Amino acid sequence: MCVWFALTTVATLTALPSSAAELVGFDGRGYRPGTIVIKNSERRLYLILGQGKAIRYKVAVGKNGKSWTGSAFITAKYVAPDWSPSAEVRRDHPNLPRLIKGGAPNNPMGAAAMTLSNGNYAIHGTNRPGSIGRAVSYGCIRMSNRDVRDLFQRVGVYTPVVALR
Numbered sequence: 001m002c003v004w005f006a007l008t009t010v011a012t013l014t015a016l017p018s019s020a021a022e023l024v025g026f027d028g029r030g031y032r033p034g035t036i037v038i039k040n041s042e043r044r045l046y047l048i049l050g051q052g053k054a055i056r057y058k059v060a061v062g063k064n065g066k067s068w069t070g071s072a073f074i075t076a077k078y079v080a081p082d083w084s085p086s087a088e089v090r091r092d093h094p095n096l097p098r099l100i101k102g103g104a105p106n107n108p109m110g111a112a113a114m115t116l117s118n119g120n121y122a123i124h125g126t127n128r129p130g131s132i133g134r135a136v137s138y139g140c141i142r143m144s145n146r147d148v149r150d151l152f153q154r155v156g157v158y159t160p161v162v163a164l165r
Helices: 010-015 087-092 145-154
Strands: 022-025 037-038 044-050 052-056 070-079 110-118 122-124 135-137 160-164
Touching: 010 122, 037 087, 044 145, 110 145
Parallel strands: 037 160
Antiparallel strands: 022 052, 037 044, 044 052, 070 110, 070 160, 110 122
């Protein structure tokens, strides 16, 4: 399989959005540049740049018993995606509609989404910015809409994703 990813160099970091994203030192030994590393315990997502640097974003992670660890990769990218609640979400919230169109103010996927290969999970924006920095999801990784747009432009399909405790 040919693995494609968008390598972001340190020189392009002047384009960081004015948000929670920041350039940080990161011991990325064992991770190729372009890899996304999620640290659930920190509630942070890192895009590895190489040369000891990463872009760090504040995220929301899975609530107790819903977060995941392991490896995956991005399978697809969507702008303003529609959302259909999973069977588990529908059990907990039976009044939710079966489909919420992309761009609707009540769509929990926000501005963009990147689906992952490890099941019914995605890295996506949110219509609830107050949830960022908390453990509140059913396993998806939520980002501010500004940050998800930034990450969306920096990575591609097949980008590796590693989630740690």
